[in-house]
Amino acid sequence: MAIRSAEPIATLDPEEARWVKAMQAGDRAAFARLIRQYQSVILAYGLSMLGDEALARDLCQEVLVTFWRDRGAYRHQGKLRAYLLTIARHRGLAQLKRQRSSERLQRATAELPMVPVRTPLEEVQTMQQRLRLRSAIQDLPPDRAEVIQLRFVLGLPVAEIAEIVGVPVGTVKSRIGRGLAGLRQELSHED
């Protein structure tokens, strides 16, 4: 049942701190290295947040350019990943705000055929049902969907999520719990 070995939250490791320092001093090579290190997690985050591949790429680029431009702003507290994802979150939310109205209308509300009662275990076996999991996550209240994505799709530790979202750890945990309960209900839909 264990699905991943999540890495424990830690402060910046010394090796990485060196790179960040070099980058803050204007070292482009160090910046390039950090880009390579972090672009996929930002991309993944962007994709799960915005649901659009092109937008996710734009977001990632924006975040990294901002990181370079405001490179003095990053102090060596906490993880760089959390810092970058916090930027991504702010920009992504602004993006969503702009698009929400139109996008909501466009999202296909495909009526699923009467789906027989199955256990979630059976559900996730097939592609179609994985799509259902995605859409079920989207249907959760945004604050819960967000933590579920961060926790299980990006695999971030709870403490880091708390840092990114800007709420206490306990709140993250309870949101995850309610989110899971919501998903379970959604996917079981015993009627």
Added chain:
Amino acid sequence: MKTEACQALADETRWHEWLQDGLPESLRAHADQCADCAAIIRDLEGLGQGFGAMAAETAAWADSFDLTESVLQASEPRSGRAWGPWLAGALAAAAAILFAVWPASSGFEVDSEAGASWRGRTLKPGVTQVFAPGRLLASLGRAQVRGDDVQANLPRNSALDIEGPGAFSGLVGTVRFHSTQPFVVRGSTYRLEAAGQIEVAEGDEEIAKMVSRKGVLGSAAVVALVYAGWGSLQSGSSEVRGQAPVVLAIDAAGKVSSSPLDAKAGSVGRGRPGVAVSASGGQALRAAGAAGQDEAAEPSSGAYWSEDEQALRFAIQGEVIDSVSGEPVSDFTVRAQAKSLQGYGPEHHELSRTRKAQGKFRLVGLSAGTWRITARAKGYAPVSQVVDLQDVGTDPYVVLPLSSGARLSGQVVDARKRPVAEARVGLVACFGAKGHSLKTCDLQTTGADGRFTLQGVPADAAFAVRAEHPRHGFVVQPGLRRSEGESEHIVLELSGRLRVYGEVTRGPDKTPQPGVRVVNGDESVSTLTDAQGAYTMIVPLENRAKVHVVVPGTHGADVKFGSYPERRSSEAVRWVQAEGYVAEVQKDFWLAVDSARLFGQITDDAGAPVGGVSLRLWNTTGWHKGRRGHQTFPERTTTDAQGRYSIEGVPAQAGYTMAYISEDGTKTDLGYVNVKSSQPVQADFQIGRGRIRGRFVDSQSGEPFRLSRQGCGSMFGAERLGPQGYFVAPRCLEDGRFEFEQLPPGDYRLHAKMGWLESTVKFEATDVSVGPGQVQNEVLVPVSGAQADEWTFRVLDDSGRFVPSLYLRMLAKNRSYTSSLGLGSDGLVKVTINRSFDEVFIDAQGYESAKVRLKGREPGALIELRMRRVKSEGP
């Protein structure tokens, strides 16, 4: 303990821990003792697998990009430190086509290609466009800049608009430009034209070389300090020039003056609010006191002042005709290339605004200078003409006669001289920068014999032909020359070689791994990584050019991490001309610090080992420092006679999915396994998913028994027998047939779940055993009780329109049962209803319920209903 365990299981705030670490055995032991607990565990397992799959999908997508280059480019600093000394002025960077703007809102440049789009905008081809989020800031060498800190390389003849109520007062920080080409900086009250460097800074005396005021203090409108070279200021009525060092000024009345400048460079403007403008090294420095003249839109002939670009623009008129008949050619393109010192530049797409009526065109927006105009049309050889744009009075008129040119036939072959089908062949100019072809170009695709024929090849002029194929490489054959009507066969040989390069690193720090062996698929080519962990090798570019890195395994045997180059399409593979024409692809390997042996046994449902099973293991989870590192899987293996398998070198700190591949090639997931450290991990799996198909029959007559949809889907199902039992619902097919898919091997009892329907329909419990991969067809489930009939409704409202969103409601045993009804495309609703119901209700929101009495009606007959709208209460 039991109660505690049950409470713990029901506590949703702890679920995520179990999803991560697995359910503690202490809880699992109690799982089947309390209500709902088994279901919770099951559901969490299902969710865990779903998340794993999602994470893998997302990660695979995210890993397929490398934005490093584009981010570096977008964040390119135009270093400010070299700006101070005016001697730098003459050394301004070569005219850059690149335009990078970096305002506070973090814009970045996009160098567009035809058809590309950015945030829903279609980008114009060949134009450098600068964006800030949601805002187009510049196109075609013209920029409007808002922001604190702007650094730009201006393209030739570009104009930069500084927005704001006046001059540079809208700016807080620094604006720097440099260009060897003339460009224009325009504010609302003045225009400044210059070549060389200009610096706009606020109160930075060190670097100020020219100070701009707009009559705020004293009478000066514009003051320029010229340190090097010479400069001029011009107003509507007069102009003054000065040799450096000199101060030039225009007052508010438009009068211009000059005075020698002493060594106190920064004295002008010191201590006053405002912005300094400086320029140095310019050949022509001119600032005009008033805004740009108002100009009418482009006239019908002659040069014109382009307000957009703040520059004089020329136009060319002409027509494109068939050289033999003299008739106008209707479908053509005309493009212009500006001549520079280096020869002709890129073709100006944007400027090719043609008017194609009767073969005529007019190109507008051209700058002064020499241009080469090229006309192309399908089936014709391209033709060019050089035009000098000087005369402002009338447009030059050019006639471009297109001849059908020569014919070129040939064959495309690979390195072993075998014909290559599906290769693209055409004139070199027809291949755009990234493989986009011109619409009016004749681009051929070779047939099975690799042959092609190109029409419209230039006659009596040198030309070059290019052939390319995503998996065989590309070749350019230059220096061809054919006379009109002449035809000759050429053979284009594709090298069929791929240069693979990359680096091999290990661990979170990506420590380079020198001396690691890298081999291709059949190990015919091998190389070792150098001291920096880098390797490069040229391998045959076959359909699936594999590359492996070979590292020593924990048990002596070598472990091969393998991967195909992920990017094999023609777009992603770069064609390079090195050691012949080869394709090139980058493949980096990132090895884990620890790896472990994964072993186990595959058994069938009965626990008997299954030998010769084809297994596939691939990396699904495991993020290392924000990145899934081990792209080197999937690994394949086969079980031995005892059903055992063993895979060496499985990177640790990652999760994997094991699947087995059946003989027909279908893949079935067996389960997930975590590899946490270098300790060997044992993972045993059972294989086989079964399927049960069957139908309902009347328990008396054995005839097919028709069940209502609710009867089949919701109430009837297969219960897995055993301690981990659960209930699976079928897929309900037509004619009373049902199907259970993807069943883990085991014993199942087909029967009804508890429910109200039991009273009307009784299923005889039927036990079915499903072996691994087994399909149980034609399982008959006897049913007794009332059958269902299919009824058809047409439901209209008062005004005769179809009512959407209908619900069927039935009453049974003091309980009502509601289900939604789907409206068919013909507006009819078909529904099966159990015969035990004499009456049903049709509901719809906003309408009064309609009661339908079924008893006494002919089954299957069409029932028409009129529904009445609920009278709205109040206003």
